[in-house]
Amino acid sequence: MRNTARWAVTLGLTATAVCGPLAGASLASPAAAPASLYAPSALVLTVGHGESAATAVPVRAVTLTCGPKASGTHPAAGPACAELRGAGGDFDALSVRDGVLCTQQYDPVVVTVDGVWEGRRLSYEHTFANECVMNATGAGVFTF
Known part of the structure; x- marks a missing residue:
């Protein structure tokens, strides 16, 4: 049981470390937001x-x-x-x-x-x- 808990915590921390900055950058960075609602030309x-x-x-x-x-x-x-x-x-x-x-x-x-x-x-x-x-x-x- 302790091994399963350790794997769950490790997996959770890894997911947070990898995906956290990506999600934060897309939400917080205006450069990641679309520049316009118009179709590109x-x-x-x-x-x-x-x-x-x-x-x-x-x-x-x-x-x-x-x-x-x-x-x-x-x-x-x-x-x-x-x-x-x-x-x-x-x-x-x-x-x-x-x-x-x-x-x-x-x-x-x-x-x-x-x-x-x-x-x-x-x-x-x-x-x-x-x-x-x-x-x-x-x-x-x-x-x-």
């Missing part, structure tokens, strides 16, 4: 020269996080997130800026986007005729 955008992502030569890549606040390595994260929110996360719905004139030169540029938009998995690929046409699409989403 985090994307990786890439640009490459070529007609498809499979054959394109990668040139640049940035990250764009739009929730809870705009951040990432994208140089204009705030305006890019605002434009994407206005389009409902639909890259095909991004408008072309007025007054931008581009040459008819065909030098294909492919853009890929992978990640999560408002909790939904997102994968997008689009080939633009040239870099000018790409930069004219949206309010700087693809300007990086």
